[in-house]
Amino acid sequence: MSDSQKVTAGEPLRVALLGCGVVGSSVARLLTEHADDLAARVGRPLELVGIAVRRAGRDRSDLPVDPALFTTDAESLVTRADIVVEVIGGIEPARGLIEKAMAHGASVVSANKALLAEAGPSLYASAAEHGVDLYYEAAVAGAIPILRPIRESLAGDDVRKVLGIVNGTTNYVLDKMDTTGQGFAEAVEQAQALGYAEADPTADVEGFDAAAKAAILASLAFHTRVSSDQVYREGITEVSAADVQAAREMDCVVKLLAICERTEVADADGVLTPGVSVRVHPAMIPRSHPLGGVRDAFNAVFVEADAAGELMFYGKGAGGDPTASAVLGDVVAVARHRVGGGRGPGESAYADLPVLGMGQALTRYHISLAVADRPGVLAQVATAFAAHDVSIETVRQKVVVDEEGGETRASLVVVTHTAPDAALSATVEALAALDTVHEVTSVMRVEGS
Known part of the structure; x- marks a missing residue:
């Protein structure tokens, strides 16, 4: 970080928020309500200098923020912030705004799983070029701290496998099919009524959401670049009541699993070559397994490492406040770096293992x-x-x-x-x-x- 990017004593850190949907609203509210505590933890006040929205005239009187902060000019907003929080989702304009923010010296906190899974390497490169941080704990499993433990706490270990329930919508649907005997369509309708599923649940039930998260998890766990299009994907739309009953007869339960593992495959001469297998699909899993008891819309990630052994991370995987909790944890981390100097870890892709096809x-x-x-x-x-x-x-x-x-x-x-x-x-x-x-x-x- 250059001297110009360090914050002088007592000077607030300027925070720009891109997006004010369910997650963005929670971030804005928590930034405001917990301002004193956050300032004490960072060592400087965090000043919300703007909230980029699509429609400035919408009534947002329920948020405890100055209405003057809302703007449709995201391009300008990112150039006058020390930290940019991106929760708008999608690829564009999110990528362009993040790159512009970094070029102007801002560290970035994102919850955008789709963007990180597609363009993570280029964003890491931009962060390194401009000497800023890129954090994205909220991109996978909401409030559950999983990315930082893999990226930092297990940096001295060898992760062998990551097995996870990383989509709350599908877990809710499959859980109801198992516990109440509901059919797939009925369970999806109930999930929509409770706000667990979107009006168009395709991204969830077809596994696209989980595949993006699997790509991020595999990239961090195995120090190898994995994009979402390299992840084998099957959704849960074909899971039937008969499948659920068959699992029950085996004392198993059906879950949509994200499975990332380091493995070895033999070539025609029997020579073993290391590689990475990354897949998302429904599977039967024993009820006695730690993931077998994950109910409703909760998420859980099971990690196997050489030295640490088996680790389990469990909690709320979606929702405004849980996801905002992960976002603010990242904000505090990058803010501390700007106050004290230094940066968080960048991309680690040194292993460069081949990503194996599903057949292997x-x-x-x-x-x-x-x-x-x-x-x-x-x-x-x-x-x-x-x-x-x-x-x-x-x-x-x-x-x-x-x-x-x-x-x-x-x-x-x-x-x-x-x-x-x-x-x-x-x-x-x-x-x-x-x-x-x-x-x-x-x-x-x-x-x-």
Whole structure:
């Protein structure tokens, strides 16, 4: 940080706020209501010098701030601040405003997961070029402190795996499907009524939100650049009541999981090469697992590290005040740097590990089949698994009668041992092609055991 960027004794630090939605409103309110405490913690007052909004005429009398602070001129606002807080979301104009703020010497605190997942490296580079901080704890899991522990507290350790429930909307929907027997559509409607889901819940239920967060977590945990388009993604729209019931029969629960792990894959010559697997998809997880008991719209992240072992981070993953708590924690951190000098950690991408495709990820499958009830069927099924080097862990069979045709059929449930996802997927295709298999009724991955 240059001498011109240090704050003289007693001089307030100017804070500009970009966005005044649910999170922005909470940030503005907490900055105002806790002004004295924040000043004591930082060593200087924090002065809110402007709030950039899209429509200046909107009634915001419920906020304890001077109405004169609201402006539609975000471009000008970021040039007269020491710290810029960005909570508008999206890629543009957020990226341009952040870059302009940094060019004018401002440190930046952001809650923008989509932007960090897409343009994190360029923003880190801009922060380094201009000698300022870039903090974004609120971009993942709301109030839960997870990014700073990975980036700083575990900097001396080797993180092996990050397994998380990082989207409150999908966790609420799946939890209600499990505990009340609601269908997917009904559970989504209830989540919308309670404010947990947007009117258009696509970003949540299709896994886009979780994929962006997974990219950020993997980048920090494995010192490797991972973008959201490198994250394998499946949403929860295809999760059925039958899937939830099947999980219950295994003493499991269905969760949308963000899974980031460092692994090794063998090439054609058997040489092991390290890589990073990053994926988001629904999976069965044992109820006894720490993530299995995460209810409602809460988030949780489970971290496995070589020296530290297993760590669990749990709390509110969304909402105005919880997210604002994470934002203000970052504001205090960067403000202290500006008062005392120095900067927080920048990008760490030295490992530069390859990001592996989903086919190379190691997982397990739960497969439900409707098959003919006659001798030799199980042998055919077992042969299909063996042909793809997939080992079977358990098999359950139940005989059912087709009431319309009077035909006797069997329901076959197979749980595999761990195998590459490509081999498991190919096995499912082979099973579907068998003349003794009437239908592959359900396929779901199994994690956490």
